[in-house]
Amino acid sequence: MQDANPLPPKLPWCLYPTANDTDQHGVLDMPPKLPEVNFEAAEKYRSRDRPTVSIAGLTHAQILQMTHMLAGSFARNEPMNKHVHPPKCTSSAVLNKTHQDPLGLASFGPWTTKNILFWFTRLVVLTNPSDPISHIELNQEVIDHSLAFVEQGEVIGAALNSALHAEEDKWRIGDPFLDAVFQYQAPIVDFFHRAEIEAISALVEKYPAFRTAHQSGKVGYIFMIARSPQLPSEQVFELFAASFEHLQREGFEYMLVTGTNNWTGAACETLGAARIYFTPFRDRPRVATEQTAEDDEPYSSDGNISAKDSGAMVYVVKL
Numbered sequence: 001m002q003d004a005n006p007l008p009p010k011l012p013w014c015l016y017p018t019a020n021d022t023d024q025h026g027v028l029d030m031p032p033k034l035p036e037v038n039f040e041a042a043e044k045y046r047s048r049d050r051p052t053v054s055i056a057g058l059t060h061a062q063i064l065q066m067t068h069m070l071a072g073s074f075a076r077n078e079p080m081n082k083h084v085h086p087p088k089c090t091s092s093a094v095l096n097k098t099h100q101d102p103l104g105l106a107s108f109g110p111w112t113t114k115n116i117l118f119w120f121t122r123l124v125v126l127t128n129p130s131d132p133i134s135h136i137e138l139n140q141e142v143i144d145h146s147l148a149f150v151e152q153g154e155v156i157g158a159a160l161n162s163a164l165h166a167e168e169d170k171w172r173i174g175d176p177f178l179d180a181v182f183q184y185q186a187p188i189v190d191f192f193h194r195a196e197i198e199a200i201s202a203l204v205e206k207y208p209a210f211r212t213a214h215q216s217g218k219v220g221y222i223f224m225i226a227r228s229p230q231l232p233s234e235q236v237f238e239l240f241a242a243s244f245e246h247l248q249r250e251g252f253e254y255m256l257v258t259g260t261n262n263w264t265g266a267a268c269e270t271l272g273a274a275r276i277y278f279t280p281f282r283d284r285p286r287v288a289t290e291q292t293a294e295d296d297e298p299y300s301s302d303g304n305i306s307a308k309d310s311g312a313m314v315y316v317v318k319l
Contacts, residue, residue, distance in 0.1 A: 005049045007234040014266035016310040019280040027202045028275050034207055034254070036318045037244055038272035045270060047238040052147040055158065060103050066148060066155035067126065071117035073226035079260055079306040080188045084287055086116055089295040091180035099177045101127050101136040108177060113184070120181045125160050125223050129178060130169035142223070145250065147242055149231060157227040159239040161247060164200075164221040164256055166214050184298050187287050191279070191305055192258050192312050199277035199314035200256070210316070213253040220247035220255045220319070225264070233263075240267045248319040255319060260312045273317035281306035 017024035055063060074081050094108035103122065109115045123129055128139050142162045149157040171178065182189070204211040213219050222243060227236050244255055257273065259265040285303035293299035301307075 005047075007232055008045045008047055008237070010234055011045055011237060011263065011266035011270055014262045014269055016262055016265060016313055017278055017280065018309045019282040019311075021280075025278055025280060025283070027198065027277055030202065030206055030276060031274055034210065034316060034318045035272045035274050037248070037255070039241065039245070041272065042237075042241055042270045045234075045237050046241055047235040050149060050235055050238055052239060052242045053150055054144070055146045055148050055160075056143050058148065058150070058155070062150070062153070062155055063126065064103055064122075066158050067118055067121050068114075069155055069228045070121055070158060070160070070224055070226045071114050073228065074117050074224070075112075075114040077226070077261065079281065079308045079310065080191065081113055081117060083307045084184070084188060084298050084300050084305060085290070086111060086113055086184040087296045087298055088293065091176070091183050091296070093176035094180045097176050099123075102138050103127070108180065116181055116184045119177055120185050121160075121224065123175075123178050123181060125162075128169075129171040131172065133172055133175050145220075145243075145247060147239055147246060149227075149235075149239065151230065154230075155228075156231040157236055157239055159225040159243045160223040161243050162221055162223060163217045163252070164214065164219040165217055183296060187298060187305060191286065192260065195277055195279045195312045195314055196256070196258055198279075199258075199316075203256075203276060203316060210254055218251065218253040220244075220252040222255075222257050236263075237267055237270070241271060244271060244317075244319065252319055255315075255317050257315045258312055259315065260306075260310075262310065265313050265315070268313075268315035268317070271317060273315035275313055276316050277314040278311055280309075280311035282309050 090111035098105055098107050127136050131137055145161040147159050148155045257268050282304045286305040288297045288299040289303045290299050
């Protein structure tokens with residue numbers, strides 16, 4: 001059990017624009033030079049007494065438990081996953097089917113937001129979605145660069161990190177589990193992916209050093225960061241800052257993070273990152289409503305992708 005040390009202070013509140021703040025949408029005013037990470041300013045918010053571990057040292061059972069933890073946290077806390085419901089009918093593609101990868105053999109399980117997010121994380125982040133279905137491998141880059149908090153053998157917090165690649169691999173076709181996941185996740189992934197494409201295009205055009213780093217696979221990226229209820233929220237920032245430090249040691253030159261929660265924005269700004277691009281949640285309907293949705297469509301109560309009048313902010317900082 002972790003010793004009872006005083007918790008660090010909460011991060012300063014980070015205010016995001018709303019749908020009505022149209023002058024703060026899209027590519028934002030970018031500085032002449034990208035800021036460098038400021039670990040010194042972030043020190044008082046860290047939890048140095050709680051060590052991070054590489055997920056490369058976890059057992060497959062621990063990785064699966066971690067994946068369930070991440071999925072549960074996103075289902076409870078991520079603004080879009082909280083608001084958008086899975087299609088009303090379970091995807092017929094996964095009925096009586098199983099999936100095999102290095103983490104084991106499994107059936108799909110319940111048609112819930114949490115379980116769909118478990119499979120999203122397993123299929124898209126922790127294993128390679130571009131591998132043929134007959135030979136799926138772990139995403140070794142994510143395994144090597146991701147960090148976790150482990151307490152009494154249980155993962156209670158994790159940050160899944162990787163490189164941001166200039167060329168995206170094409171995902172495999174004909175995977176029923178992957179197809180089922182994207183029946184729900186497609187509008188959400190499309191929302192933040194479009195923001196990142198716009199942000200990266202602006203960064204590549206304005207900053208030659210960033211362009212070179214991006215082409216060389218030297219831009220780090222946080223896919224997901226989350227905690228279980230057992231971990232105090234004040235200690236999650238340690239995972240965030242430690243991820244920046246780890247990727248810096250590994251030779252990465254920049255970090256890019258997309259924050260859909262204000263906490264993520266606060267974590268980025270505490271480390272000195274610059275705002276690059278913002279897209280609002282509620283500028284227009286992006287999914288069907290419960291009344292209009294077909295049985296295979298995700299939906300929300302009002303057709304918006306989030307109940308929160310905020311959005312996704314893309315940040316970047318030089319390591």
